[in-house]
Amino acid sequence: MSAPSHLDRAPSLADVLAQRLEQDIAQGHYMPGEKLPSEQQLATTYGVSRPIVREAIGRLKHDGLVTSRQGSGAFVAESGAASVFRLDVANFKDRQEIESLIELLMAIESSATELAAQRRTEQDLIALGHQLEAMQGAIERGDSGVDEDVAFHRAIVEATKNPFFMDLSTFLDRRVRHFIRTARANTAKLQTGHMMAVQDEHRNIFNAIRDKDAQGARHAAESHLKKAAQRLAIYMKPV
Amino acid sequence: MSAPSHLDRAPSLADVLAQRLEQDIAQGHYMPGEKLPSEQQLATTYGVSRPIVREAIGRLKHDGLVTSRQGSGAFVAESGAASVFRLDVANFKDRQEIESLIELLMAIESSATELAAQRRTEQDLIALGHQLEAMQGAIERGDSGVDEDVAFHRAIVEATKNPFFMDLSTFLDRRVRHFIRTARANTAKLQTGHMMAVQDEHRNIFNAIRDKDAQGARHAAESHLKKAAQRLAIYMKPV
């Protein structure tokens, strides 16, 4: 709750005010549809200037929590209107939480793979095959193959034809990789033995998607992600 | 693209500038770690005042896309540092997209139910049982039972002990319910026959969680959500 992670960047006044207002709205202090106090009034009550209030309210507007009409005021949006899902970065402090995130990623990718098997077109299959070949080429060249790995998973979620799966998957994937990259000792390198195992698992997923075997695809994906998580675990600090 | 749905609220200058900068960062116009132009410079180049620039940059900071150091400047964050997943409200225009959203919700809840079966404590089971009884009471009283329904699902995701599942699930659930509530004809009312079916399906989920039957829990959840989606479909306009 208090310990600063990297840099204790002083929270700006707009930060704390936005958080305060967000909290007040979440706790029902301001009800949906209710008009919240004018900027001037908020400025005086919280002891800050109006631009700061504007900035704070601007963030709430950006997040879809309030809507404002010029000349009238700012109003609390209906409870389901929020348009962002925020992963609080401050939460990333221990192994427990990155594992929770990976768990979520696994859930998404498993379902995505299952859907991909049901819906893949011939073009999707071709794209998937190309990524598989690209990965093989990376192995033979001795490259890291990380980009090809990412591209393969991206091709899967694209085959779902569901934009939310695509967006959430890439978001979580980036987030997890970012965490791993910053947390692990830089000396550790991916081993080619690992890469060949990854390639085998990818091929299993590919075959299931090719055969439109939804259950098989889910199982292959779950197996792959489980093993990937184990491989990643060696890069993470012990709890 | 043009027809205003409710109110055609003119996008503020800070809105367009923030969107513009976000786009520039996403497209690699500014690379991670790079220092972006000073506020004064941005203000002159885009023809707006400095407070507007501050507000726009403030949003990017809030979303984790940039970090600023006083006296030094604002820098583009590393690509995986973004802390928000945004579901663009503008996308919700047709049935196709709400169905995609429901699909995502189903994926989350199915996995959550599976995890809940693996991890539920005795307390979780007791809480789940209470929600089941509350739902039964609502049926007998003739209430809508919506709140009890939500509470039951919430109890499931809480049993996962994974905060991301909890947050994402409640977020998506609210979002979907909000959409349904605004899209459906208000005359339509839930039928008690539906409620009893829901209660049966909930009981199946409960039993599987009680028995720590992960696979059974997933199947029960999938079946329940599939039927729930069908029941909801009658409230939605045809494509």
Place this chain on the structure above:
DNA sequence: CATAACCAAGTTGCCTGACAAGATGGCAAC
């Protein structure tokens, strides 16, 4: 010559004051 202290310029964080545009409520005229 190398190193350390120092200072000036640039940048962000924040404030005050002001004006324009749109909305709202009451007052006056009919």
Place this chain on the structure above:
DNA sequence: GTTGCCATCTTGTCAGGCAACTTGGTTATG
């Protein structure tokens, strides 16, 4: 009683300025 108008409030935007902080070069010192 109804209608039209205007004073007032609120948001949107701008201008200018000061304090705190970082940075890089310059100068003084060992």
